[in-house]
Each structure stands twice: as structure tokens, then as C-alpha cells.
Amino acid sequence: MTKVKIIETRILSDNWYTLKKITFDYRRNDGTTERQSREAYDRGNGATILLYNQEKNTVILTRQFRMPTFVNGNPDGLLIEACAGLLDTDQPEECIRRETEEETGYRIEQVEKVFEAYMSPGSVTEILHFFIAAYTPKMKVAVGGGVAEEQEHIEVLELDFGHALGLIKTGEIKDAKTIMLLQHIQIAGVLKSR
Numbered sequence: 485m486t487k488v489k490i491i492e493t494r495i496l497s498d499n500w501y502t503l504k505k506i507t508f509d510y511r512r513n514d515g516t517t518e519r520q521s522r523e524a525y526d527r528g529n530g531a532t533i534l535l536y537n538q539e540k541n542t543v544i545l546t547r548q549f550r551m552p553t554f555v556n557g558n559p560d561g562l563l564i565e566a567c568a569g570l571l572d573t574d575q576p577e578e579c580i581r582r583e584t585e586e587e588t589g590y591r592i593e594q595v596e597k598v599f600e601a602y603m604s605p606g607s608v609t610e611i612l613h614f615f616i617a618a619y620t621p622k623m624k625v626a627v628g629g630g631v632a633e634e635q636e637h638i639e640v641l642e643l644d645f646g647h648a649l650g651l652i653k654t655g656e657i658k659d660a661k662t663i664m665l666l667q668h669i670q671i672a673g674v675l676k677s678r
């Protein structure tokens with residue numbers, strides 16, 4: 485028998501995305517039931533990818549302005565990130581191919597799914613699908629930079645892998661999905677750390 489019974493779902497904000505307040509009864513292991521309320525921000529699910537080149541021992545990352553980080557201590561609001569996007573109605577692999585071309589300008593071939601993760605499970609509903617893919621200079625078909633109509637101004641960075649790992653240590657890379665993917669590439673031995 486399910487331990488959760490939703491009593492009420494109230495929309496607190498329905499602007500760009502949706503913020504809901506959910507009141508529910510939760511049955512504890514001792515059999516007693518407790519009423520709780522939790523807010524959940526639903527901005528859909530997403531996909532992210534780390535592009536790597538084994539000959540050059542490099543990765544492709546992006547840099548863009550992220551307002552939520554600016555209001556929480558990031559002095560210029562710029563964040564170095566693995567390419568990522570929201571699924572909308574796409575399947576994760578379809579989404580990440582499209583986002584890779586829009587944001588980085590690379591048209592990739594094989595992609596490998598590595599894991600899925602809830603990124604902020606106490607407050608955000610989102611599950612993120614993680615991918616890696618090899619890239620070569622020949623796959624660069626456009627400048628990238630994001631979709632102009634969506635006011636995306638994304639800088640594309642090609643970094644030595646050891647240098648990118650060093651940026652985690654110095655705090656210049658502070659984005660969870662990016663750290664997870666760089667460490668995955670290191671643990672799996674896809675690229676050399678020095």
C-alpha cells in the first residue's frame with residue numbers, strides 16, 4: 485500500500501515554470517500518519533553532455549550568465565557548465581543532440597548515456613539525464629552560442645582536461661552536473677588527468 489496520499493495541490497506560481505504547494509498524508513513505519521506540506525518547483529526534466537576528444541585530451545564546456553547564481557554570491561553571474569538543455573517534449577537523447585549543436589556548434593555522432601540524477605530533490609522536481617560523446621574538429625558545423633531569440637549568449641570553451649579538473653579545485657567550476665561529468669570521465673579513464 486502506498487505511503488503517500490495527496491490531499492491538496494495548490495499552484496503558488498504559474499509563470500515561466502510552476503511552483504506548487506503539495507499537502508499530503510505520509511504513513512510512517514510505525515503505522516501513524518502525519519500531514520505535511522512541501523513546495524515543489526517544476527521546470528521539467530533536462531539533459532546534459534560532456535564532449536571529449538581523446539587525441540587532444542580536451543573537453544568542450546560553455547560559459548553563460550545564470551541569474552540565480554548572481555543573486556547567491558557569484559560576482560559576475562557567469563558559470564562554466566557542460567552543455568545542457570530542457571527536454572520540452574523530446575526524448576533525452578534527441579534533446580541533447582539538438583542542444584549540443586545549438587549551444588556548442590558540434591554535430592555529434594555516438595552518444596553514451598552514463599546516469600540520471602535528481603539535482604535538487606528537496607525543492608526541484610527535475611531529473612537530469614547525463615551523456616558523454618566524442619567530438620572532433622570536423623564535427624564543428626556552426627559557431628554555437630545558443631538561440632538568439634531565447635536571449636542565450638553562450639561562450640564555447642575547449643579546455644585541456646587536466647586544466648578543467650583544476651578549475652574544480654580552484655572553485656572556478658561550481659556547477660554540479662559539470663563536476664559530475666568531469667569526474668565520471670576521470671574515473672572511467674576516458675581522458676588522462678595529467
Ligand SMILES: Nc1nc2c(ncn2[C@@H]2O[C@H](COP(=O)(O)OP(=O)(O)O[C@H]3O[C@H](CO)[C@@H](O)[C@H](O)[C@@H]3O)[C@@H](O)[C@H]2O)c(=O)[nH]1
Binds near residue numbers: 635
Ligand atoms: N523569459 C524567461 N526565460 C527563461 C526563464 N528561465 C529560463 N529561461 C530561458 O529558457 C531557456 C532554457 O534553455 P535550455 O538550454 O533549454 O536550458 P538550460 O537553462 O540550459 O537548463 C539546463 O541546465 C540547467 C542547469 O544545470 C538544468 O537544470 C536543466 O535541466 C538543463 O539541463 C534559456 O534560454 C533560459 O534563459 C524565465 O524565467 N524567463
Ligand SMILES: [Mg+2]
Binds near residue numbers: 568570
Ligand atoms: Mg542550456
